[in-house]
Amino acid sequence: MVEYALRDELTHHLSIPEAAWALSEKELEPYKKLLSDIAPRNIVMKYRWMFEDMFLRLPQKREMDFKKEYQMKLELRNKAVKEILSERGRKGLWELVSVAKCPSSIVNSMIQLYGNGLLQDVCERFGENLVDLKFLQTFFQNLSSRRVKMTMLGLWMM
Known part of the structure; x- marks a missing residue:
């Protein structure tokens, strides 16, 4: 897809701007505009690229503070x-x-934002073969990790 290739090339140049081969911000402006112009109008497809793998690559200079x-x-x-x-x-x-290459990369956001009924919905979709075992494992690992953190925070605040 043109959109993916263009974003990948922009990411390559913007992540290491000090490299001799990297185009300057000014030289990249037309490509940024083109990327914006060809972005899908469908909201799901517009953001699908953010969930292609666990390690999101952004079109910007790399941050050296990895937690940040x-x-x-x-x-x-x-x-x-x-x-x-x-x-x-x-x-x-x-x-x-269903369309993301790495559905497991969506799990953290789902746990934080989905609301009531998430556990039941995940289990139903697994039963219908709409999510795979890796997704289910990631879901339960993140859910239990989040609960442990919340419990520890509660104990710490006592």
């Missing part, structure tokens, strides 16, 4: 999931799960 970078990427993914939920509801989110 992880948090920023999580916030970007959460924003995308919020927009999908706002525009298409839970149906849109499950559509994203």
Whole structure:
């Protein structure tokens, strides 16, 4: 897809701007505009690229503070999931799960933003073979990790 190739090339240049081969910000402006112009109008397809693998590559300079970078990427993914939920509801989110190359990369955002009924919906979709075992494992690992963190925070605040 042209969109993916263009985003990948922009990411390559913007992630290491000090490299001799990297185009300058000014030289990349027409390509950024083109990427914006060809972005899908369908909200799910617009954000699908953010969930292609667990390690989101962004078209910007790499952050050396990896915790800060992880948090920023999580916030970007959460924003995308919020927009999908706002525009298409839970149906849109499950559509994203079905089209993403790495559905497991959606799990953290789902746990934070989905609301009531997430556990039941995940189990039903697994029963219908709409999500795979890896997705289910990632879901339960993240869910239990989140609960442990919340418990520890509660104990710490006592």
